[in-house]
Amino acid sequence: MTFSQAKKLIKKIYAELASIPAVSGDEELCAEKVKHTVESLTDFFTEFSALPAGGMLFTHRCGIENAKKLLIDAHFDTVGFAVTELLDGGFVRVSPVGGVDRRLLFASEIEIYGKKTVKGVFVSNPPHLSKNSNDSDALPQIEDIPVDTGLSDKALRDTVSVGDTAGFVFSPCEMLNDILCGRSMDNRICATAAVLSAIMLSQDEEYRDECDIILSLSSAEEVNGTGGAYLGKLCADAAVVLDVNFGRDKDIPENVSYNFGEGCGVSYSCTTSRAFSDCVVNGARMRDIPICTLVEAKHTGTNAHHLANAHLATPCAVLSIPEKYMHQAHETVDMKDVYSCARTLCAVAYDFPDSVSELEKCRVIKKLPAREV
Amino acid sequence: MDYRVLQKLCNAPGVSGYEAPVAGIIADLISDYCDGLEYDRAGNLIAFKRGSHGSCGKRILCSCHMDEVGFVINHIDECGRLLFEEIGMMTRAYVGKRVLVGEKRIPGIIAVKPVHLLGSDERGKDPDEEKLFIDIGAKSRNEAEKLGVFANYAVFDSEYENFGDKKIKAKALDDRVGCAMLISLLKRGVKYDSYFSFCVGEELGLRGSTPVCERIKPDICINLECTTASDIYGVKGAKKVCTLGDGVAVPFMDNSAVYAPSLYRYVRGLADELSIPCQTKTAVAGGTDAGAYTKIAGGRATIGLAVPTRYIHSAYCVAQKSDIDACEELLFELSDRMDVLCSINERRYTHDR
Numbered sequence: 001m002t003f004s005q006a007k008k009l010i011k012k013i014y015a016e017l018a019s020i021p022a023v024s025g026d027e028e029l030c031a032e033k034v035k036h037t038v039e040s041l042t043d044f045f046t047e048f049s050a051l052p053a054g055g056m057l058f059t060h061r062c063g064i065e066n067a068k069k070l071l072i073d074a075h076f077d078t079v080g081f082a083v084t085e086l087l088d089g090g091f092v093r094v095s096p097v098g099g100v101d102r103r104l105l106f107a108s109e110i111e112i113y114g115k116k117t118v119k120g121v122f123v124s125n126p127p128h129l130s131k132n133s134n135d136s137d138a139l140p141q142i143e144d145i146p147v148d149t150g151l152s153d154k155a156l157r158d159t160v161s162v163g164d165t166a167g168f169v170f171s172p173c174e175m176l177n178d179i180l181c182g183r184s185m186d187n188r189i190c191a192t193a194a195v196l197s198a199i200m201l202s203q204d205e206e207y208r209d210e211c212d213i214i215l216s217l218s219s220a221e222e223v224n225g226t227g228g229a230y231l232g233k234l235c236a237d238a239a240v241v242l243d244v245n246f247g248r249d250k251d252i253p254e255n256v257s258y259n260f261g262e263g264c265g266v267s268y269s270c271t272t273s274r275a276f277s278d279c280v281v282n283g284a285r286m287r288d289i290p291i292c293t294l295v296e297a298k299h300t301g302t303n304a305h306h307l308a309n310a311h312l313a314t315p316c317a318v319l320s321i322p323e324k325y326m327h328q329a330h331e332t333v334d335m336k337d338v339y340s341c342a343r344t345l346c347a348v349a350y351d352f353p354d355s356v357s358e359l360e361k362c363r364v365i366k367k368l369p370a371r372e373v
Numbered sequence: 374m375d376y377r378v379l380q381k382l383c384n385a386p387g388v389s390g391y392e393a394p395v396a397g398i399i400a401d402l403i404s405d406y407c408d409g410l411e412y413d414r415a416g417n418l419i420a421f422k423r424g425s426h427g428s429c430g431k432r433i434l435c436s437c438h439m440d441e442v443g444f445v446i447n448h449i450d451e452c453g454r455l456l457f458e459e460i461g462m463m464t465r466a467y468v469g470k471r472v473l474v475g476e477k478r479i480p481g482i483i484a485v486k487p488v489h490l491l492g493s494d495e496r497g498k499d500p501d502e503e504k505l506f507i508d509i510g511a512k513s514r515n516e517a518e519k520l521g522v523f524a525n526y527a528v529f530d531s532e533y534e535n536f537g538d539k540k541i542k543a544k545a546l547d548d549r550v551g552c553a554m555l556i557s558l559l560k561r562g563v564k565y566d567s568y569f570s571f572c573v574g575e576e577l578g579l580r581g582s583t584p585v586c587e588r589i590k591p592d593i594c595i596n597l598e599c600t601t602a603s604d605i606y607g608v609k610g611a612k613k614v615c616t617l618g619d620g621v622a623v624p625f626m627d628n629s630a631v632y633a634p635s636l637y638r639y640v641r642g643l644a645d646e647l648s649i650p651c652q653t654k655t656a657v658a659g660g661t662d663a664g665a666y667t668k669i670a671g672g673r674a675t676i677g678l679a680v681p682t683r684y685i686h687s688a689y690c691v692a693q694k695s696d697i698d699a700c701e702e703l704l705f706e707l708s709d710r711m712d713v714l715c716s717i718n719e720r721r722y723t724h725d726r
Contacts, residue, residue, distance in 0.1 A: 255448030255456050268524040270390020270577055295447035295524045297458035313415035313584035365400055368409035368421050
């Protein structure tokens with residue numbers, strides 16, 4: 001698949017996936033819609049299950065008995081807000097869900113997912129009424145910046161309830177040089193790459209199809225990582241955890257970021273499997289897929305941190321797409337990096353049965369008693 | 374205690390996430406002495422040893438961790454300087470120290486500018502860790518990259534040696550002392566079937582012990598550790614936490630775990646009965662793999678045995694040989710009495726029900 005073919009698909013898949021709200025905590029409510037969306041995009045996955053914690057699993061069976069299991073995880077939840085109080089005059093109070101930068105909220109538009117979706121605007125005093133507009137100490141907490149819905153008290157109470165979630169408004173656009181802009185790139189763009197790779201594999205006549213592939217669109221990464229920890233129970237032979245990472249920019253240090261357009265990245269960490277990460281990097285480089293490497297020594301800030309040592313442990317590699325303006329209303333990625341990510345996932349699937357057997361080869365020195373473990 | 378084994382283990386590199394070199398040494402040392410030996414999916418080394426009396430009907434786990442504090446190289450700048458992230462240390466413990474980078478053991482210095490050039494706002498403060506780097510003498514990014522240092526580890530360049538009055542000084546005493554004791558126990562043999570785990574990632578937040586506990590589901594766990602001794606000049610009373618030369622430290626609680634109270638009392642009583650020097654920790658501080666063992670898979674009854682260690686998580690940890698010997702002796706005695714420990718533990722549950 002050429003980049004220009006992939007680009008059309010990336011825009012389509014992202015638009016479908018990012019239009020679904022799924023603020024952390026609401027994943028379960030969106031599961032049915034996500035299922036239909038993924039099924040409409042590819043027939044690669046033949047099984048679907050919704051997890052108790054709100055995550056969703058799409059499984060591709062290769063048909064081989066006791067086949068190796070490759071888990072690809074892209075958390076589906078996104079940062080946003082939760083309504084905590086209905087105020088007089090059509091205002092609501094919200095709390096952040098996940099890490100939201102309160103400096104950017106004044107006069108920002110959001111949508112509240114009540115009985116129907118309601119637009120709202122964070123209040124902002126005009127500059128001539130602000131006493132201390134440049135005083136960062138005076139920056140209020142998000143809970144103290146009411147959201148104006150413009151509704152009457154009655155209409156507000158009929159439509160919005162405490163506990164409803166809210167998110168940034170979906171208004172994607174394409175910018176110069178293949179840059180795609182929109183909400184919830186973290187992490188719908190990785191889900192996009194995963195679905196794109198499934199489409200690529202299903203169209204690839206040379207694909208050997210010798211492993212089961214489970215795509216996890218997991219929950220709660222932005223709040224506590226429980227969705228990732230739950231995946232340990234799947235006992236996958238290895239997992240590629242997809243997430244966004246920092247695109248290099250002014251004021252972003254070089255050691256925590258990488259450039260747009262130079263490919264997706266693999267994060268080496270003390271908490272993930274270096275051997276499996278090497279397999280991912282080597283598989284990409286062998287096929288001339290652009291890929292970067294960076295180090296996140298103690299914590300990758302992804303589901304891999306929770307999955308890697310959950311249950312009986314899962315060897316994880318973190319594959320990421322560089323992104324700018326993370327957790328803001330308008331995040332950007334380079335579609336060339338999304339393409340690189342999807343191609344790398346295909347390479348992992350190609351190499352998987354052999355690469356994972358290689359990982360297992362050295363584990364047993366003398367077998368532990370089977371009945372005891 | 375075979376101090377040659379401890380020396381070999383302390384001098385080996387094994388930063389959290391990079392435990393393979395020390396794990397390989399341990400596997401070589403114990404493979405002839407155990408009846409099962411596997412790495413699990415997280416890299417923990419798990420051994421099984423049949424007891425001379427068979428099984429006592431319960432699963433017994435003796436555990437320590439292999440990893441040590443250190444550094445991970447996360448960037449090379451255009452001048453060949455290595456930027457790094459520390460694992461498990463405070464800045465003041467490592468600035469200006471010598472390190473060895475990666476498998477090639479490339480010597481480097483954690484560079485900091487001379488005192489003469491400090492600005493008034495920098496004096497009297499720890500250096501800003503974000504400005505620190507490792508100087509290996511490379512003149513360019515290309516030169517450093519060719520050495521394979523990116524995404525690699527660095528450890529302190531300090532050798533194990535005897536120190537002062539019957540003490541030892543080394544990097545990584547925490548927890549190669551525990552590893553050495555479990556190796557001794559495996560070589561000596563056990564009365565009852567036992568598992569032994571040499572865990573990864575303790576210094577990153579008790580990561581390796583979690584899957585070990587899920588897999589073995591021990592009924593009783595003995596966790597071997599080093600623990601902070603603050604018995605230095607000017608510190609008095611309980612603030613010392615524990616004291617070098619006063620014997621093995623048996624904690625009743627730390628920041629990660631509450632140790633099974635009835636087992637704690639039994640262990641202290643046994644040490645007294647056998648005249649093995651023994652103390653407890655006089656502060657609820659620190660955390661160990663016991664934190665995972667007491668929580669995972671429903672929580673397992675856990676005992677901690679620790680060697681008091683000064684300057685823990687630094688290039689020069691100091692411990693007293695007599696404390697190590699006391700700890701090892703108590704471990705052996707407990708290992709021979711696991712049936713008693715299991716029956717005490719069983720009574721706890723009966724009583725609770």
